[in-house]
Amino acid sequence: xxxxxxxxPGMISGGExxxxxxFDYTIIVWVVLFILLVILVANxxxxxxxxxxxxxxxxxxxxxxxxxxxxxxxxxxxxxMYITMMLAIxxxxxxxxxxxxxxxxxxxxxxxxxxLIRNGILASFVTPPFLGAIAWIFLAGQNEGxxxxxxxxxxxxxxxxxxxxxxxxxxxxxxxxxxTFPLVFxxxxxxxxxxxxxxxxxxxxxxxxxxxxxxxxxxxxxAPSLFAGFILAALEAMxxxxxxxxxxxxxxxxxxxxxLRAFMVSEDxxxxxxxxxxxxxxxxxxxxxWTRGIVLGRRGYATVGGKGGQRRPQKLGVWRIPIFILCxxxxxxxxxxxxFALLTTSFMRNLGGGLVWANFTLWNYHFILTNDAVRVxxxxxxxxxxxxxxxxxxxxxxxxxIAQRKLIKGHQYMGFMATAPIGIPGIxxxxxxFAAYTKQPFVLYGTLWIMFLAYxxxxxxxxxxxxxxxxxxxxxELEESCRIMGANRLQVFKDVTVPLFKTAVIASWILVFMPxxxxxxxxxxxxxxxxKVISVVVVAFxxxxxxxxxxxxxxxxxxxxxxxxxxxxxLVGRDFMSSSG
Amino acid sequence: xxxxxxxxxxxxxxxxxxxxAADDATMRAAKKxxxxxxxxxxxxxxxxxxxxxxxxxxxxxxxxxxRDGSGKxxxxxxxxxxxxxxxxxxxxxxxxxxxxxxxxKKIITPYKPAGTDNFNEKFVTKDxxxxxxxxxxxxxxxxxxxxxxxDAPKTYADFLDPxxxxxxxxxxxxxxxxxxxxMINIVNRFGWGYYEKLAKQKPKIVxxxxxxxxxxxxxxxxxxxxxxxxxxxxxxxxxxxLKPVIPPAGLxxxxxxxxxxxxxxxxxxxxxxxxxxxxxETMQLLADYFLYVGNPNVKYPKGLPALKDINLMxxxxxxxxxxxKPTRAKFKKLFGV
Numbered sequence: 001x002x003x004x005x006x007x008x009p010g011m012i013s014g015g016e017x018x019x020x021x022x023f024d025y026t027i028i029v030w031v032v033l034f035i036l037l038v039i040l041v042a043n044x045x046x047x048x049x050x051x052x053x054x055x056x057x058x059x060x061x062x063x064x065x066x067x068x069x070x071x072x073x074x075x076x077x078x079x080x081m082y083i084t085m086m087l088a089i090x091x092x093x094x095x096x097x098x099x100x101x102x103x104x105x106x107x108x109x110x111x112x113x114x115x116l117i118r119n120g121i122l123a124s125f126v127t128p129p130f131l132g133a134i135a136w137i138f139l140a141g142q143n144e145g146x147x148x149x150x151x152x153x154x155x156x157x158x159x160x161x162x163x164x165x166x167x168x169x170x171x172x173x174x175x176x177x178x179x180t181f182p183l184v185f186x187x188x189x190x191x192x193x194x195x196x197x198x199x200x201x202x203x204x205x206x207x208x209x210x211x212x213x214x215x216x217x218x219x220x221x222x223a224p225s226l227f228a229g230f231i232l233a234a235l236e237a238m239x240x241x242x243x244x245x246x247x248x249x250x251x252x253x254x255x256x257x258x259x260l261r262a263f264m265v266s267e268d269x270x271x272x273x274x275x276x277x278x279x280x281x282x283x284x285x286x287x288x289x290w291t292r293g294i295v296l297g298r299r300g301y302a303t304v305g306g307k308g309g310q311r312r313p314q315k316l317g318v319w320r321i322p323i324f325i326l327c328x329x330x331x332x333x334x335x336x337x338x339x340f341a342l343l344t345t346s347f348m349r350n351l352g353g354g355l356v357w358a359n360f361t362l363w364n365y366h367f368i369l370t371n372d373a374v375r376v377x378x379x380x381x382x383x384x385x386x387x388x389x390x391x392x393x394x395x396x397x398x399x400x401x402i403a404q405r406k407l408i409k410g411h412q413y414m415g416f417m418a419t420a421p422i423g424i425p426g427i428x429x430x431x432x433x434f435a436a437y438t439k440q441p442f443v444l445y446g447t448l449w450i451m452f453l454a455y456x457x458x459x460x461x462x463x464x465x466x467x468x469x470x471x472x473x474x475x476x477e478l479e480e481s482c483r484i485m486g487a488n489r490l491q492v493f494k495d496v497t498v499p500l501f502k503t504a505v506i507a508s509w510i511l512v513f514m515p516x517x518x519x520x521x522x523x524x525x526x527x528x529x530x531x532k533v534i535s536v537v538v539v540a541f542x543x544x545x546x547x548x549x550x551x552x553x554x555x556x557x558x559x560x561x562x563x564x565x566x567x568x569x570x571l572v573g574r575d576f577m578s579s580s581g
Numbered sequence: 582x583x584x585x586x587x588x589x590x591x592x593x594x595x596x597x598x599x600x601x602a603a604d605d606a607t608m609r610a611a612k613k614x615x616x617x618x619x620x621x622x623x624x625x626x627x628x629x630x631x632x633x634x635x636x637x638x639x640x641x642x643x644x645x646x647x648r649d650g651s652g653k654x655x656x657x658x659x660x661x662x663x664x665x666x667x668x669x670x671x672x673x674x675x676x677x678x679x680x681x682x683x684x685x686k687k688i689i690t691p692y693k694p695a696g697t698d699n700f701n702e703k704f705v706t707k708d709x710x711x712x713x714x715x716x717x718x719x720x721x722x723x724x725x726x727x728x729x730x731x732d733a734p735k736t737y738a739d740f741l742d743p744x745x746x747x748x749x750x751x752x753x754x755x756x757x758x759x760x761x762x763x764m765i766n767i768v769n770r771f772g773w774g775y776y777e778k779l780a781k782q783k784p785k786i787v788x789x790x791x792x793x794x795x796x797x798x799x800x801x802x803x804x805x806x807x808x809x810x811x812x813x814x815x816x817x818x819x820x821x822x823l824k825p826v827i828p829p830a831g832l833x834x835x836x837x838x839x840x841x842x843x844x845x846x847x848x849x850x851x852x853x854x855x856x857x858x859x860x861x862e863t864m865q866l867l868a869d870y871f872l873y874v875g876n877p878n879v880k881y882p883k884g885l886p887a888l889k890d891i892n893l894m895x896x897x898x899x900x901x902x903x904x905x906k907p908t909r910a911k912f913k914k915l916f917g918v
Contacts, residue, residue, distance in 0.1 A: 076913055137801070142747070143727075144800040159727075167785055250785040252917035262918070266755065267652040267679075268906065269659070350821055351799040371629055372646045438664040446666045528661070529618055529647040529668050540649065543756065544625060545792035547799070 026408040033417060036395065040457040041421050044432030045282075051435045052275035056268075067276035080254040081280060084238055087173060087255060092234030094177040099184025099233070100226055102327055104214060107192040108200070110313040111320065117327050124334035125182035126561050128518035130242025130538060131554040133166075133175045134547070135338030137246070138345055140164035140171065146341070167251045175243050178334040180236045184229030191225025192218070200314070210314040224295050231292040235285060239425035241521035242535070246542060256281050257427050257521060264431065264525050271435060278428040286423035339558065346551035364552035373540065374553065377532040382560070384448060384533060385516035388455035393509045395456075396463035397501070404471045418464035421457045426521035430454055434525055446528045454522040459512040466511055470504020503572050510568040517561055610849035612641040617850040619644060620658060622651045622674040622758060622837070623715070624791045624812055627870050634866070635857055642850045650789055651676040651758030662688070662844075670851035671858075673714055673839040675790075676758030678902030680838050684710045689840040692852055694859035697875065703836070704875025711838035714858060715872040718832040718891060719763030719790070719807040726822040727803050736828045737771060740806055741778045748803040749784035750793035753918065755909045759790040759835050763807050764912070765904050766833035766894040773911065779806065780915040798823055807833075814871040814884055831892035 055064050071077055102121065106114045139147050142165040151163050165171060195218070203213040219226075244255040254262065256277070263274035316323055344355060346364050353359035368374045396418060401407070403414035421429070433454055437444035444450040474497065482492045520535040527536045534557050541550045611617075621628045625648045632644040649657065651674035658669055672689070674680075683689045691709040704713040721740070723733045734740050740749060754761040767775060785802055787793050791812040793805040798821040810825070810832075817823050839858060845851040857863060864876040871885050881887075 076917075079917075141799070141801045143802070249918050250787060252783070252786050254918050258918075262755070265653045265656055267656050267909075269656075350819065351795050353820075367626070370633060371625070372632060373625075373648065438660065440665060443664045443666060445664050446661065446668060528657075528666075529620075529645065541625070543650070543788040543792060545787060545789070545795040546625070547795050 026410075029402065029408055030410065033399070033414075037417055037420065040453060040460075041424070044429060044436045045424070047435035048275045048278060048282075048428070048432035051272050052279060054272050056270065056272050064272075067272040068279075070273055071276040077259065077277065080256050080259040083169070083248075083253055084256040084281075087169075087176065087244075088234040088238040090173045091176045091180055091237035092230045094173065095181040095184045095233035095237075096226060096230045098177065098330055099181040099229055100188045100222075102181075102330075103185045103188035103192055104218065105323060105327055107189055108197070108214070108218065108314050109210070109316050109323075111316065111327070112324055117331070120328075120331035120335060121182045121185050123565075124179060124331060125186075126514050126518075126565060127179065127335060127338070128242070128520070128535065128538075128554075128557060128561075129176070129179040129240060130246055130518075130520060130535065130542075131342065131557065132179055132334065132338045133243045133246040134538075134542060134550055134554065135341040136166045136171070136175050137547075138341040139337055140166040142167070167247055169248065169251070169253065172244060172247045172251075175247060176237050176240060178330060179243075180233040180240075181330060183232045183236060184226075187229040187232060188222055188225045191222040191228075195221050204314075210316065213314065227295050228292045231288050235288050238281070239285065239427065239521060241427055241524060242539070245524075245539060257425075260427055260431065261524060264434070271431075274431055275435065278431050281425055282423075282428050285425050285428075289423040342551045342554045342558070345548060346555050348548060351547055364548040367549045368552050368556070371549075373532050373537045374534075376530060377534045377537045378556075380448060380531055381517060381533040381535075384451055384455060385513045387448075387452050388459060388516045389509045389513035391452065391456050392460050392463040392512045393467070393505055395460060396467040396508055397505050400464060400467040400471050401501075404468065405476065415464070415468065419461040422461040424457070426454070426458050426519070427525065429457055430522035430525040433522075445526070446531065448531050451523060451526050451531060451533070454526060455512075455516050455519055458519070458522060459515060462515075463508040463512050466508035467501075467504050470507065471501055474500045506572050507568075510564065510572070514561060514564050514568075517564065518557065607849045607852055611847070611853040612850075614847035614850040615641065616643040616645055617670045617847050617854040618647060618668050619854065620647050620649075620654045620669040620672045620674075622649065622654060624648075624789075624809065627811075627867070627872075631858070631863060631866065634862075635854070640853075642853060644854060650756030651679065651761075652756050655679045658688075658842075667842075667844045667846045669842055670845035670847050671839065671841055671855055673837060673858075674758050675835050675837040676761060676901065676905070677836065677838055677898035678905045679758070680711050680840060681898045681902050683840070687843055690843040692841045692855060695856040696861065697859050699877060700875035701877060711840040712859060713836045713875060714839040715811075715867050715874055716834060716836040716888075717759070717810045717872055718834055718893070719759060719766075720810045720813050720832060721805060721807050721826040721828065722794075722797065722813050722823055723804040723826060724797050724800055724802075724822055725824050727800050730824075733824070734804060734826050737767065737775065737830055740804065741775075741782065743782075745782060745804055747783050749779075749782050750787055750796055750802045750805045751779065751784040751916065752790045752793055752805075752807065753786050753788050753916075754912050756788045757790040758837070759809055760807065761905055761908055762835045762896065762901060763790075763833035764908055765896055765901065768908070769896070770830055770894065776912070776915055784916075786916055786918055794821075794823070809835075811871040818871075818882070818884065827886075827891070829892070831894045834888075834893045834895045 052067050053063055053065070055062050055066065102117065105111050106117055111117070137145070139145050142148065142162045143159075145162070145164055145166065147164055148162045151157070152159070152161055166175070199221070200213050200217055203217045208216065239257060241257040241261065244258045245261070248255055249258055260274055260277055260281075263270040263277060345351075347360055347362070348355075349359045349361035349363065399414045399418045403411050424432075433450055434445065436442070437450050437453075444453070478500075479492050479496055482496055483489070487495070518535050519533070520539065523533050523536050524539060527533065534553065538550055538553055538557075541553065619628070619632065623631075625646075628646050628648050632646045635642075635644045647654075647669070654672065654674055655676065658672065661668060672683075680689065689710055693705075693709040694712055697705055697712055700712075704716070706712065721734065721737070734742070734745075752760045754764050764776070784806065785796070787796065790807070790809045793802070793808050794812050794816050796802055797805050798816060804826075813823060813825055839855065841848070841851045841855055859876075861876065861878065864874045865879045867874050868879040868881050871882060873881075873888055
């Protein structure tokens with residue numbers, strides 16, 4: 001990265017290089033970025049679009065509208081769309097309420113242990129949702145779920161009674177909300193932190209109570225963040241594959257993502273049908289991201305600007321402890337209970353044997369560690385996460401640097417290009433990559449490269465936003481003053497810019513590395529014998545209901561994630577996960 | 582004249598050489614290739630056990646397992662072939678219909694594994710395009726902790742009793758050749774009306790034939806409409822509270838073929854490994870896992886009913902090939918996924 005970047009300061013307009021030389025550099029940068037964008041986004045989406053109008057080769061080939069007719073004519077394929085919309089709205093709303101309330105509580109009140117809540121939310125943010133869903137089968141299965149059994153025991157109810165049934169749409173909404181509300185929390189917290197608490201203080205002085213102030217002053221001010229948070233959560237619910245694969249297929253209900261995958265793994269060649277089916281998802285997702293951009297881009301709120309000064313926490317009074325307990329519930333449900341369920345199940349010999357010493361075994365761990373798929377997948381997962389994190393960070397850092405320092409002509413389009421993939425759902429991207437790179441002359445299918453492309457594309461926007469935010473806090477004045485003091489461009493870059501930029505770069509690396517460890521929705525369509533990753537092995541094991549080995553594998557994946565977080569904290573400090581917008 | 586005949590015989594012998602058991606030259610070439618990738622629908626613990634045992638022998642050939650459902654393996658191979666990617670050497674699934682397609686397109690090649698001469702005739706083929714590696718039956722079953730023997734279903738029709746509503750597990754035919762096969766047999770016997778009524782029972786749907794066993798062992802559901810007999814019996818041996826239901830109408834017999842791919846990247850290792858699959862050692866291992874094999878010299882474990890004692894329902898490969906797709910489509914219509 002440094003080598004690329006070191007050449008860039010020489011391109012600052014008005015510098016020594018002649019006009020021709022400047023022109024050359026610009027062209028090279030643009031050509032490289034253009035090729036990258038074509039490979040990552042334009043070609044897969046074009047191929048997706050093309051395939052949707054063609055009969056599969058197994059049949060006869062040729063242009064057709066039949067794929068669209070098949071995809072949207074029958075009830076069976078239409079219903080998953082309706083279900084997905086319902087999920088998106090429900091999960092978005094629940095996440096909005098939970099995430100926003102918790103953000104307000106942490107940011108504005110005298111709640112005890114705010115850091116515990118904050119760290120708990122970040123922990124649920126990095127927990128693989130599919131693992132959470134599997135753990136919740138142990139917890140809230142209709143007959144044998146521990147919570148149901150506990151309630152039956154507590155009230156002496158019959159075997160027939162159950163309070164929870166995770167294999168229902170309500171179960172899916174619940175499990176999804178557990179892992180999407182942190183998105184709302186992060187966005188709203190950032191919004192709240194940007195509002196000076198002066199106005200709230202003023203309301204307090206004028207006689208408004210804690211809750212009155214919250215509803216009539218704070219809430220309207222963070223409305224754009226609330227909306228953005230809702231959109232993010234709803235979008236995530238729409239494009240999640242893991243949770244519906246685990247919970248809604250057994251319930252006899254596909255969502256759009258699981259239906260899409262069913263097309264892709266069908267015995268018949270249904271690539272055309274899958275491509276047509278992916279279109280509404282693509283359009284909706286891009287529409288949602290676009291709407292969010294409009295709302296966030298509207299800077300109509302004069303009070304929102306820069307960090308507020310002193311902040312006096314609102315007094316919760318007698319509600320302090322009850323609200324704290326309420327805030328802990330989602331965290332216990334998202335991390336503590338699932339972690340406990342997976343850990344204990346991973347040591348059980350017989351699934352029907354219960355939590356007793358006689359039922360203790362290390363067999364599940366032995367099983368996963370002597371399994372070809374697992375061994376290959378651990379290596380691939382870590383390698384891919386490192387590749388994706390490094391690749392995305394390099395591209396993001398260079399483009400952010402060019403954009404911020406206005407290094408080349410057209411620098412204002414850098415941000416657009418780097419964040420272009422943001423509206424493309426992972427599974428749709430995977431169908432596109434599949435269509436584009438499984439046939440000659442560009443066969444990447446069967447190699448880690450196709451998955452690398454998927455990860456890079458999926459996480460580039462996140463890396464760019466992080467790098468960009470980090471860089472925008474370094475004022476060019478700093479660099480300029482060093483120049484005045486006599487340092488040359490290279491020295492300035494080496495001694496001022498790089499050290500200041502380093503934190504943002506490391507943060508963006510870790511922010512890509514962690515979700516890459518558990519990426520599922522794209523991997524599930526792209527994996528092959530030698531390119532398995534842990535998440536797809538979990539899904540493959542789940543399809544055989546190998547609940548014990550899955551639990552052991554889940555514990556392993558959580559451990560790897562934990563190591564990554566601890567390393568992150570060590571390297572960049574505990575703010576690194578909240579720096580993403 | 583005699584010379585001519587000998588030359589002719591030699592030519593025939595040479596031409597058909599690949600169809601016979603691996604010799605020393607094959608073995609040397611196989612070692613040079615160093616590995617073999619096995620696409621197999623046999624449940625992962627058994628398939629992996631076979632590979633691990635083979636690898637422990639340190640023959641210089643490494644077995645790499647790729648386990649998935651029959652349907653997905655079939656799609657995957659055709660997809661990879663389209664892209665000119667050849668990873669798999671040997672294929673083994675429970676959908677004989679697929680093997681008919683593969684044979685018609687010459688995607689698989691004849692090979693007669695060593696030691697199969699004395700096999701039960703139902704397990705070998707004349708043209709050697711495939712050999713049956715194992716057979717099992719699709720067995721309905723229940724959880725003995727939650728369901729008494731008296732209450733347990735005895736016939737297929739008993740699964741339609743309203744008292745089981747929401748407590749049944751049904752496996753999905755799109756992914757499992759075993760289930761597709763079983764369903765076609767049951768539809769032949771009882772008609773689609775049976776599954777129409779079963780769908781109204783709101784069973785939970787799992788994606789592999791063996792997938793219902795852990796969930797019912799846990800008690801999450803009480804009865805299963807059908808799983809692979811070998812998974813069920815093995816788990817019972819391990820102490821899970823399960824018991825099979827053997828309806829008078831009979832059980833669907835599923836025979837699962839094994840073939841070598843024509844374009845196997847490791848053609849010699851593929852043949853050496855196939856010999857290992859049909860060796861006395863592996864045949865006995867499969868028998869220990871409660872599978873039926875063609876080798877008459879294996880000892881079957883206690884608790885495995887002899888095939889001749891079961892009333893078997895069976896269909897041929899052609900029927901499977903023909904009814905495969907409509908069965909899956911109808912299932913989706915009825916069960917929603």
